[in-house]
Amino acid sequence: MPTTLTDEIVAFLSAANPAVIASVRPDGQPVTVATWYLLEDDGRILVNMDARRKRLEYLRADPRVSLTVLSADGWYQHISVQGRITEWRDDEGLADIDRLSRHYREDAYPNRERPRVSAWIEIDRAHTWGA
């Protein structure tokens, strides 16, 4: 894990917590959406998107993102990370969305029809609120 992430942050990000990701449109408008995420062993964060989303195009143009992770049980703690998508990969066989789905729902991802894309976020900064 990178040194920017304390043990406490790693523990929090490793849980299946609700999260919101922000990207920026080419005209400068920020756009947020709820997202599943998964902290990988190398300290990067995996997110996964429908391959046909407009957001994908915007993120390829400007890979900077911000992710806020909330506590599943209330407002007592939340963490915001700023970073950049440093790797893209077509999610062949939907292996990555299945990993995310099993993390959150303990089951494979139900929609097998639409192609998806995985992205890995390199964390530049992390801010923690609460205990």
Next chain:
Amino acid sequence: MPTTLTDEIVAFLSAANPAVIASVRPDGQPVTVATWYLLEDDGRILVNMDARRKRLEYLRADPRVSLTVLSADGWYQHISVQGRITEWRDDEGLADIDRLSRHYREDAYPNRERPRVSAWIEIDRAHTWGA
């Protein structure tokens, strides 16, 4: 209420749901943070910030924001709104943060020492996911 907001969206945004707001730094980096919000009768959304936060300066420079509101009880529904802050006001007597605090915690805001600022977001677009 403005016509962009359906009755369903109004009902959802009127609840004390967890939310994350995004703004954009002058260098283009999106920044997200958990926030309380309150849908006002005129259809604008009130948020309230510590007056000394750097984020306030960024938002005065570029008032565009995005807010994603999650369900308190899970992932079944979430709404994202894009808009702009169209009004700023010093929160004299902390009346606005108390309104927010009562909405979420059923009690006045505990920290009476630090000055705060209120901002009202005009909604340009709203997207709904889930039932």
